[in-house]
Amino acid sequence: MLMSIELILNSVNLNFIAFNKYVWPNRLDGVFFSIFIIAIAAAEAAVAIAIIINLYRSHQSIDVDQTEEMKY
Amino acid sequence: MSGSIIVFYLLALLTLVSAVFAVTSRQIFRSAIYLLFSLIGIAGIYFWMQYDFIAVVQIIVYVGGITVLIIFSIFLTQQAGELLPKQKMGRQVFAAMAVFCSFALVMLQVFKNKFIPATGEVVQPNISAIGEKMLATTEGGYALPFELVSILLLAALIGCIVIAMRSASFLTETDKK
Numbered sequence: 321m322l323m324s325i326e327l328i329l330n331s332v333n334l335n336f337i338a339f340n341k342y343v344w345p346n347r348l349d350g351v352f353f354s355i356f357i358i359a360i361a362a363a364e365a366a367v368a369i370a371i372i373i374n375l376y377r378s379h380q381s382i383d384v385d386q387t388e389e390m391k392y
Numbered sequence: 393m394s395g396s397i398i399v400f401y402l403l404a405l406l407t408l409v410s411a412v413f414a415v416t417s418r419q420i421f422r423s424a425i426y427l428l429f430s431l432i433g434i435a436g437i438y439f440w441m442q443y444d445f446i447a448v449v450q451i452i453v454y455v456g457g458i459t460v461l462i463i464f465s466i467f468l469t470q471q472a473g474e475l476l477p478k479q480k481m482g483r484q485v486f487a488a489m490a491v492f493c494s495f496a497l498v499m500l501q502v503f504k505n506k507f508i509p510a511t512g513e514v515v516q517p518n519i520s521a522i523g524e525k526m527l528a529t530t531e532g533g534y535a536l537p538f539e540l541v542s543i544l545l546l547a548a549l550i551g552c553i554v555i556a557m558r559s560a561s562f563l564t565e566t567d568k569k
Contacts, residue, residue, distance in 0.1 A: 327415070327430065330430075333446075335498070338441065341441050342509065343509055346513055347515065351445075352522075355449065355522075355526075361458070362458060363547075365461060366549075367555070369461050373469065
């Protein structure tokens, strides 16, 4: 689910920052990549939660298996 | 073993253990709380590496924003105390294999390549250096991605409002009921 995506993005951020600190201490590129990843992850989480809440409102469930009316 | 290394291992342990619990816990609310601890641990590692700005951004955006949003949506959509269905065995095996492969890939790269730290002046990652680089239009500046991200955030804002807004026809239908 959403939480796993957040964890994965966080681990990538951590890698960027660590390599930036220990391999290229004279540049700041890793920091910028992390900042942009954080911003995009925030936007993505907000949109996903809006979709989930809307889905729950119309189907009374957030189980993806039950939302099948547009499947056929 | 110096104190700094002990602090690092404690933070890494907190992050990893709570991340594993967040993925394996079968109660979704507990999993959100474990995710919160994992994010705090990562912010602590940023502080440990003296990247203060990133650590503060991490705490504000993730701990203060996204986790609260996730907990809100859990409360709005889930019945409390309900266990999540158990995952299929095949999926678990596949996920474990994916984790192992990516870990092996990163470790292989770390040990195969010899990293030569760049010489030259060390840029202190303080806020003024980050801000100057962020808005620089010269080579190596990040003005264009900065503007793109601002447009993306605006689009996400409007999109969220449009998605979550009740349409007028839906409203009248529920009123009739």
